[in-house]
Amino acid sequence: MRMILRRILLGVGFEVTEAVDGLDALARLNEDEPPAIALIDWNMPNMNGLDLIKEIRRRPDCSRMALMMVTTEGEQSQIVRALAAGAHEYVIKPFTPDAIRDKLDLLGLMPAGVSE
Amino acid sequence: MSATVEIPSNADIAELVSEIWSTLFYEQEGLIEVEPPADLPELVESRVSITGPWQASIRLGLSDAAAELAAHAMLDEPLGSLTPAEVADAVGELINIIGGNIKSSLPEPSAMSLPTVSRQPAQAQPVGDVRQVALHWGEHLVLITITQTAKAS
Numbered sequence: 001m002r003m004i005l006r007r008i009l010l011g012v013g014f015e016v017t018e019a020v021d022g023l024d025a026l027a028r029l030n031e032d033e034p035p036a037i038a039l040i041d042w043n044m045p046n047m048n049g050l051d052l053i054k055e056i057r058r059r060p061d062c063s064r065m066a067l068m069m070v071t072t073e074g075e076q077s078q079i080v081r082a083l084a085a086g087a088h089e090y091v092i093k094p095f096t097p098d099a100i101r102d103k104l105d106l107l108g109l110m111p112a113g114v115s116e
Numbered sequence: 117m118s119a120t121v122e123i124p125s126n127a128d129i130a131e132l133v134s135e136i137w138s139t140l141f142y143e144q145e146g147l148i149e150v151e152p153p154a155d156l157p158e159l160v161e162s163r164v165s166i167t168g169p170w171q172a173s174i175r176l177g178l179s180d181a182a183a184e185l186a187a188h189a190m191l192d193e194p195l196g197s198l199t200p201a202e203v204a205d206a207v208g209e210l211i212n213i214i215g216g217n218i219k220s221s222l223p224e225p226s227a228m229s230l231p232t233v234s235r236q237p238a239q240a241q242p243v244g245d246v247r248q249v250a251l252h253w254g255e256h257l258v259l260i261t262i263t264q265t266a267k268a269s
Contacts, residue, residue, distance in 0.1 A: 001209045001212070003190075003191050003202065003205065003206075004190055004191060004209075007191060007192060043212065043216075043228065043230060044230075045230060071216070072212060072213050072215070072216020072217060072219070072220070072228075073216065073219075073220070074216070074217065074220035075220050075224065077224065093212070093213045093216065094136050094139040094140045094213050095139070096139060096142070
């Protein structure tokens with residue numbers, strides 16, 4: 001799914017960095033400036049997406065970073081947990097590219113000049 | 117699909133997978149349910165396990181050609197341009213989506229494993245507490261197999 005999301009984000013003008021799991025994502029945050037947005041799967045090895053969101057939300061340097069959970073976890077309780085932990089948006093798989101672009105637009109992150 | 121700890125019906129499985137297919141592959145042909153073949157051909161197979169009140173393995177079998185077609189459609193890349201690892205990732209993601217949607221209809225707490233992908237040789241039809249749904253995607257076979265391993269009494 002990372003490859004698909006990467007293509008969508010590149011298509012609307014983002015630079016994209018990928019992490020293989022939550023721990024890898026945190027390691028990358030320690031090395032680089034926080035990105036504008038992270039798209040996070042719930043089910044990942046080593047550290048799941050919910051725990052990653054909680055870790056990111058503890059970091060003052062990431063306070064302006066938008067977090068979008070992209071997952072098959074469609075239960076209402078899971079959505080509530082993710083949003084309560086600090087996710088801004090929640091996308092249930094399968095999704096269309098337009099669904100991701102719409103969410104980016106809602107978050108005010110669609111680069112200028114890019115039409116949906 | 118209603119909340120249940122029973123193994124999903126073939127109709128539920130076919131409907132769910134068809135919905136997923138039409139979302140991901142909206143530019144391609146839809147799925148048509150067919151009778152499962154008497155002998156299963158060699159397939160690229162992805163698998164997840166569900167644990168909780170209902171326990172099962174859920175497998176997606178695709179021919180090599182179908183796996184490639186799915187991967188290329190998911191990644192919007194021309195045919196022949198992806199590596200076997202990229203194709204395997206895409207097939208793994210498909211079962212992740214199918215399994216995740218099935219899991220969403222189950223009582224909590226239920227958990228789903230990460231997907232694995234392997235090649236399954238030609239084999240006979242499975243026996244036991246198994247649901248198997250065969251779908252045609254154009255000329256390609258899409259096979260969903262759910263093997264119930266335990267359920268709440």
